[in-house]
Amino acid sequence: MENFFSEKKVIITGGLGFIGSNLARRLVELGANVTLVDSLIPEYGGNLFNIAGIENRVRINVSDVRDEHSMRYLVQGQDYLFNLAGQTSHMDSMQNPYTDLEINCRAQLSILETCRHYNPKIKIVFASTRQIYGKPDYLPVDEKHLLRPTDVNGVNKMAGEWYHILYNNVYGIRACALRLTNTYGPRMRVKDARQTFLGIWIKLLVEGKPFEVWGGEQLRDFTYVEDAVDALLLAAIKEKANGQIYNLGGSEVISLRELAKLLVKVNSTGEFEVREFPDDRKRIDIGDYYADNSQIHSELGWTPKVKLEEGLIHSLEFYRHYLQDYI
Amino acid sequence: MENFFSEKKVIITGGLGFIGSNLARRLVELGANVTLVDSLIPEYGGNLFNIAGIENRVRINVSDVRDEHSMRYLVQGQDYLFNLAGQTSHMDSMQNPYTDLEINCRAQLSILETCRHYNPKIKIVFASTRQIYGKPDYLPVDEKHLLRPTDVNGVNKMAGEWYHILYNNVYGIRACALRLTNTYGPRMRVKDARQTFLGIWIKLLVEGKPFEVWGGEQLRDFTYVEDAVDALLLAAIKEKANGQIYNLGGSEVISLRELAKLLVKVNSTGEFEVREFPDDRKRIDIGDYYADNSQIHSELGWTPKVKLEEGLIHSLEFYRHYLQDYI
Numbered sequence: 001m002e003n004f005f006s007e008k009k010v011i012i013t014g015g016l017g018f019i020g021s022n023l024a025r026r027l028v029e030l031g032a033n034v035t036l037v038d039s040l041i042p043e044y045g046g047n048l049f050n051i052a053g054i055e056n057r058v059r060i061n062v063s064d065v066r067d068e069h070s071m072r073y074l075v076q077g078q079d080y081l082f083n084l085a086g087q088t089s090h091m092d093s094m095q096n097p098y099t100d101l102e103i104n105c106r107a108q109l110s111i112l113e114t115c116r117h118y119n120p121k122i123k124i125v126f127a128s129t130r131q132i133y134g135k136p137d138y139l140p141v142d143e144k145h146l147l148r149p150t151d152v153n154g155v156n157k158m159a160g161e162w163y164h165i166l167y168n169n170v171y172g173i174r175a176c177a178l179r180l181t182n183t184y185g186p187r188m189r190v191k192d193a194r195q196t197f198l199g200i201w202i203k204l205l206v207e208g209k210p211f212e213v214w215g216g217e218q219l220r221d222f223t224y225v226e227d228a229v230d231a232l233l234l235a236a237i238k239e240k241a242n243g244q245i246y247n248l249g250g251s252e253v254i255s256l257r258e259l260a261k262l263l264v265k266v267n268s269t270g271e272f273e274v275r276e277f278p279d280d281r282k283r284i285d286i287g288d289y290y291a292d293n294s295q296i297h298s299e300l301g302w303t304p305k306v307k308l309e310e311g312l313i314h315s316l317e318f319y320r321h322y323l324q325d326y327i
Numbered sequence: 328m329e330n331f332f333s334e335k336k337v338i339i340t341g342g343l344g345f346i347g348s349n350l351a352r353r354l355v356e357l358g359a360n361v362t363l364v365d366s367l368i369p370e371y372g373g374n375l376f377n378i379a380g381i382e383n384r385v386r387i388n389v390s391d392v393r394d395e396h397s398m399r400y401l402v403q404g405q406d407y408l409f410n411l412a413g414q415t416s417h418m419d420s421m422q423n424p425y426t427d428l429e430i431n432c433r434a435q436l437s438i439l440e441t442c443r444h445y446n447p448k449i450k451i452v453f454a455s456t457r458q459i460y461g462k463p464d465y466l467p468v469d470e471k472h473l474l475r476p477t478d479v480n481g482v483n484k485m486a487g488e489w490y491h492i493l494y495n496n497v498y499g500i501r502a503c504a505l506r507l508t509n510t511y512g513p514r515m516r517v518k519d520a521r522q523t524f525l526g527i528w529i530k531l532l533v534e535g536k537p538f539e540v541w542g543g544e545q546l547r548d549f550t551y552v553e554d555a556v557d558a559l560l561l562a563a564i565k566e567k568a569n570g571q572i573y574n575l576g577g578s579e580v581i582s583l584r585e586l587a588k589l590l591v592k593v594n595s596t597g598e599f600e601v602r603e604f605p606d607d608r609k610r611i612d613i614g615d616y617y618a619d620n621s622q623i624h625s626e627l628g629w630t631p632k633v634k635l636e637e638g639l640i641h642s643l644e645f646y647r648h649y650l651q652d653y654i
Binding site for chain 1 (some may be wrong): 421424425428432436437440471474475476477478479481482483485486489490492494496497619625
């Protein structure tokens with residue numbers, strides 16, 4: 001991978017967001033010419049502080065993936081598209097299903113149509129989500145598990161993922177999808193739980209306030225963002241990935257209550273309260289989830305390297321320094 | 328079922344189409360107050376001749392399911408919604424993916440939002456399609472089979488189906504979905520293959536012209552439209568169906584070549600030519616498909632009653648009389 005991205009032209013949608021900006025940092029180190037597309041909608045993950053220190057080594061284009069015209073211009077001449085822009089809030093998707101549809105379905109279709117017409121040689125890596133599995137029938141969940149999304153966001157992300165696979169299979173636009181699960185780390189949104197509940201936990205902990213754990217007994221796995229970046233890059237490089245869908249995951253499975261305890265431990269201090277799910281949240285909860293990531297391991301050679309405790313330490317350290325830039 | 332629909336208010340989207348109009352005829356016989364919504368877009372299945380003889384016993388409302396305002400008015404006070412309107416052409420969905428998205432995704436979401444706000448007690452039966460399974464891993468295909476749609480229409484129908492299941496599960500808007508497969512019979516579109524290839528075969532046969540069979544060896548099963556109507560009515564009546572998805576299917580499995588022979592046999596005369604798939608069609612072909620319909624049999628008591636030969640005889644007879652009203 002060291003030389004692979006040198007001088008390559010790479011475009012990242014959602015490039016000022018959590019995962020996009022961490023990916024951009026890595027790609028800049030690897031010598032790529034990086035274009036970041038982001039709408040900077042305040043409710044989403046984009047934040048200019050995410051690229052502090054590399055702002056002069058990337059091209060920033062503020063536009064929305066729903067804007068077909070800007071996307072048409074921007075994808076031309078690019079070698080790789082990391083397609084990370086999306087509406088990610090489950091609750092927002094229930095309250096405003098049409099916005100979720102426009103971003104997670106229509107814009108995806110339009111990006112793919114644009115690639116088909118103006119840059120069919122591009123390779124696309126799409127950020128999908130484990131949310132589309134719904135409540136698991138069995139654990140760990142592998143890619144053979146049925147998709148039974150429990151919210152509008154899940155239905156739309158499912159469609160968005162399949163447009164990519166379809167354009168790969170029918171038109172030969174090389175594309176693959178990674179089903180991400182609970183990605184965390186520096187540059188995640190922490191001002192609310194729109195991106196991940198871990199963000200708001202860490203924010204409150206750093207502020208010296210108690211945080212709330214809903215439920216508590218649900219099992220989950222977590223991917224540290226640098227591991228997710230590894231997976232995205234591998235998926236881009238490997239031709240074997242074309243047309244494929246891979247689960248990401250973590251090496252450790254933990255209940256939310258134990259995670260909260262671990263977080264307080266590595267922070268040396270802190271308090272949390274375990275409470276019942278609010279009603280509107282309970283209706284779309286999925287219970288335990290953790291992924292079988294053996295397929296991406298065996299096919300692309302990906303293994304998560306960062307232990308949960310280590311990842312939490314890095315995350316806390318980051319927000320102890322930079323919290324004011326995220327709230 | 329004899330008394331169940333008496334005086335019930337029933338609305339059918341796509342009500343002037345093939346399945347919608349056959350369903351309307353049955354519901355009128357059963358004493359229901361039937362409203363038919365149809366856009367009468369010439370490329371789709373709506374045809375006023377489909378309701379010849381019952382036109383004074385139904386209410387016809389020409390409007391498009393994408394028209395939120397008319398739908399908002401029309402669903403109010405209805406007991407049942409048979410949601411059959413859709414873009415059905417696989418090729419059209421590849422050439423114009425946005426139209427397919429608007430009809431098969433956005434309009435479905437909007438119908439469900441309308442029911443949620445203005446008529447949450449309605450029961451909805453959604454017409455889904457076996458197309459969303461894609462190329463089968465095993466045969467017969469049951470409801471546990473993964474969904475891997477091979478065209479834009481398949482992706483969008485998959486999303487449309489899941490919006491229904493989701494609104495059932497989250498909001499308690501009772502809804503279920505039937506995955507239809509190769510429905511055929513009187514009132515199907517025969518002027519082209521947009522709805523079913525059997526339509527164009529029968530048209531050419533009745534006109535005394537040879538018809539083309541693409542491929543020939545693919546296995547398929549077929550549902551006669553009166554059997555499909557039985558399934559729709561059972562799904563509406565049975566509370567057990569809420570939140571469920573059922574395959575329909577036929578009792579016989581046959582290759583397209585054998586089907587063509589059978590059709591010529593029951594017509595006493597006729598010719599066909601077996602040829603290779605055109606390229607654009609081959610890329611989205613799914614090979615053999617036939618359904619396991621044991622779930623709807625055991626849970627709702629549905630069994631297809633009309634044998635394939637008998638169904639073909641009825642269909643040919645219908646178009647021998649009325650072909651001019653369908654071309």
